[in-house]
Amino acid sequence: MNNKKNISGSNPFSSDFKEFNLPLIRLSSIRLLSIGLLLMSSITLAQKKDDNIGTEVVNVVKPYTPTISDAFKVKETPSLDDDDTSKKENIQYNIFSFPVASTFTPAKGKAANVDKEPAEKIFSNYMTLAAGNYGTVNAELFVTENVSNTDYFGGMLRHLSSQGGIKEVALDDKFSNTSLDLTYGSRTKAMTWNADLGYQHQVYNWYGVFPGTLDDATIDGINERQTYHTLYVGGRLNLGESILKESSVRFSRFWDAYGSAENRFVAKPSLQFDLVDQKIKADFVVDYLGGSFDQTYLGGPSYKYGYTNFGFQPSIKIKKDDLTMNIGAGFFYSAAQESGESKFFIYPQVTGSYKVVGDLMIFYAGLEGTLRQNTYHDFVQENFFVSPTLGVAPTDQKYDIYAGLKGKLASSVSYNLRGSYGNEANKALFKNNGYEQLAGTEGYHYGNSFEVVYDAVKTISFFGELKADFSKNVSFGVNGTFSSYTTDVQEEAWNLPSLQLKANLDVTITPKWYAGTSLFFVGERKDFMHLASLSPVAADEVVTLKSYFDLNAHVGYKYSDRMTFFLKGNNLANQDYQRWLNYRVQGLQIMGGASYKFDF
Numbered sequence: 001m002n003n004k005k006n007i008s009g010s011n012p013f014s015s016d017f018k019e020f021n022l023p024l025i026r027l028s029s030i031r032l033l034s035i036g037l038l039l040m041s042s043i044t045l046a047q048k049k050d051d052n053i054g055t056e057v058v059n060v061v062k063p064y065t066p067t068i069s070d071a072f073k074v075k076e077t078p079s080l081d082d083d084d085t086s087k088k089e090n091i092q093y094n095i096f097s098f099p100v101a102s103t104f105t106p107a108k109g110k111a112a113n114v115d116k117e118p119a120e121k122i123f124s125n126y127m128t129l130a131a132g133n134y135g136t137v138n139a140e141l142f143v144t145e146n147v148s149n150t151d152y153f154g155g156m157l158r159h160l161s162s163q164g165g166i167k168e169v170a171l172d173d174k175f176s177n178t179s180l181d182l183t184y185g186s187r188t189k190a191m192t193w194n195a196d197l198g199y200q201h202q203v204y205n206w207y208g209v210f211p212g213t214l215d216d217a218t219i220d221g222i223n224e225r226q227t228y229h230t231l232y233v234g235g236r237l238n239l240g241e242s243i244l245k246e247s248s249v250r251f252s253r254f255w256d257a258y259g260s261a262e263n264r265f266v267a268k269p270s271l272q273f274d275l276v277d278q279k280i281k282a283d284f285v286v287d288y289l290g291g292s293f294d295q296t297y298l299g300g301p302s303y304k305y306g307y308t309n310f311g312f313q314p315s316i317k318i319k320k321d322d323l324t325m326n327i328g329a330g331f332f333y334s335a336a337q338e339s340g341e342s343k344f345f346i347y348p349q350v351t352g353s354y355k356v357v358g359d360l361m362i363f364y365a366g367l368e369g370t371l372r373q374n375t376y377h378d379f380v381q382e383n384f385f386v387s388p389t390l391g392v393a394p395t396d397q398k399y400d401i402y403a404g405l406k407g408k409l410a411s412s413v414s415y416n417l418r419g420s421y422g423n424e425a426n427k428a429l430f431k432n433n434g435y436e437q438l439a440g441t442e443g444y445h446y447g448n449s450f451e452v453v454y455d456a457v458k459t460i461s462f463f464g465e466l467k468a469d470f471s472k473n474v475s476f477g478v479n480g481t482f483s484s485y486t487t488d489v490q491e492e493a494w495n496l497p498s499l500q501l502k503a504n505l506d507v508t509i510t511p512k513w514y515a516g517t518s519l520f521f522v523g524e525r526k527d528f529m530h531l532a533s534l535s536p537v538a539a540d541e542v543v544t545l546k547s548y549f550d551l552n553a554h555v556g557y558k559y560s561d562r563m564t565f566f567l568k569g570n571n572l573a574n575q576d577y578q579r580w581l582n583y584r585v586q587g588l589q590i591m592g593g594a595s596y597k598f599d600f
Contacts, residue, residue, distance in 0.1 A: 123597035130593020135163025208582035262291030285311030306337030434530025499523030548577030
């Protein structure tokens, strides 16, 4: 194929020109140089023949214009037609390895030392024993043991008692509280469960009589002792991957020394599952209560009470970005067995939170209501000096609407501010029984016991809390609640304080020494004083119980990993205040003891 091109007439800046222009110019230059040398040789020879050749003028008419001849373009990939081209031979390499002696020895690396505190050994069991003034004794024993890789057993024994000795108290004011709790459980990947059994024995005395109202003979004839017993059995079940989440069941029996008895059975199964990326939860409640009292306060015949509450509380959890909401409702039916009226209730159960500034500021709010089952046992645990003649009925908490802000002021300082408005029907209030000389001669008939009255109560409250961990060795907390109550029938919201403050400080002084203090303040409360005798005129008066504060502190020394000694002080300011009407408390109390940890 002919690849000849006419380059002389083409663009001098073409690709072909660029590639082949330089060698062709060199060829023409060689030719010109050769012609020049021949001419010079001719001139030299002519000069030798005739040195006088004269002068001559040469006129150049036309400038020299060289031309470039045609060229053949060399192929980029030439064809190989070499008959001597042979096939590539395979070459095999044999490597002979042999050891080479070396005297080089690398130095071993050494890790840098890190200051690390030794981990505190954790023991499974402990026992505590302490004693103090007023004949106070405090003892605790906690044991736990793994029966197998999955099963465990545990037990807790507690005792707190005092021989009394409050100044200017005519009756016996000692008390005793002893309890034993046992549990057996199992933990596996599929489920966790435990069974509980417990018993509690409590002894208290109605020592709060009205000063100056009783003579010595009457006081000597009062039997102020009251004894309470509680026996319970129950269990919990949690199926990890099942829709049946934590469920609990519990049966308890509570009775006292005056023939009062109460049975309660509570079952709370809970279901939870996901639906379209939302969590659906349904809580069920079956709450049976049945009890009786042998007499009324004025000596009437025995009476019974009983309620069975059925509840269904579905809810859905919605979470989107910084907004979290739980939207639900509560449906309850209360069936009265002995007296009262069976009713159906519907309650709102809506809560939500929004992160305004991450974890620094979180706005939260809620609208919640529920049906609360009141019991004789719960009344006793709140006020040990109630009479065994109470009226027991559930409380209809219609709604509690609240809103607040919580978050962190710094990495170690958190806060919580909340305001709420609640509306409760049939709210239980403790009110002094007063003294009725004709009521009877039981130990609770001398103005030294309390009854339970019910009323519709609306409550406005404001709550504030601040917690700070200044370091791993110092922590501080303070909170306060202000409340305002509005009643419907009762003259006052009996024994409900309008102001409550709490503060605590805990300090780890050294690895061996620690200390702490706490302060409680309770504002004024209202109660009712009723004094009646053979006279037809009774003295009725609303009494204001003064506000009080209680300062407590403790200090401890860790003698070893197992043994710790401590000293506690309660009511360090030696305040002579009344927790309930006519019930003065013990003054300055000091108690010292030791705690010992161990393993089997």
